[in-house]
Amino acid sequence: VLGHYLRRQQDPEDFIREIKFIASDPDEKYFFNVTDEAALNDIVDALGDRIFSLEGTHGVNESAFELEMSQIGFSIHHLEDGILFGMVGAHDWEGGVLEERQRGRVVPARGAFREEFPLQLRNHAAYLGYSVSSLQLPGGQRLLVAGAPRVQHKGQEKG
Incomplete structure (x- = not known):
């Protein structure tokens, strides 16, 4: 969310490059550019499922954890x-x-x-x-x- 940069009329390109570098590849699947914080609600479930499925569960319900991620x-x-x-x-x-x-x-x-x-x-x-x-x-x-x-x-x- 680039609201901080846009409100201050700052160029966010360096920040965007850094986030794309950190994000998993491909960028089209894991990097989202949204207009405001409220827009994140639309993608939070999709991102959660993608992140959880990377963490090592396999089978019918790959994104469901019980105690595996417990701290x-x-x-x-x-x-x-x-x-x-x-x-x-x-x-x-x-x-x-x-x-x-x-x-x-x-x-x-x-x-x-x-x-x-x-x-x-x-x-x-x-x-x-x-x-x-x-x-x-x-x-x-x-x-x-x-x-x-x-x-x-x-x-x-x-x-």
Whole structure:
């Protein structure tokens, strides 16, 4: 998006050459020139599918990742009897969490957060697990909290 250059009446050619050099070949498939940031919404799904399919999954659904891209431990929070891990890359970068306690390991399934993050709130990279924490509620119950800073590109936290 060249808005920064165009608003300042600067020549973006050097910048364009650098981006084309960085982008995968052929440029026609991986380099897009759009008029403004809103136009990116039209190509984000196509780009996401192309990027994911390069990352090593094969088979019927080449662009679907479960835990392969997880960055477990990106964030961690110490619990009284274990650790809560953020898993930013899980589930096509929607993200996730892993709870490791003395009584066992809990890895919520991909659909576990559908109520908190319905389809209309999701995108390719919500990054659930970017931050994790917990709260002690009155009555002794502990609430586990995970941040998702890219939900609708605004962010959201859920417990």
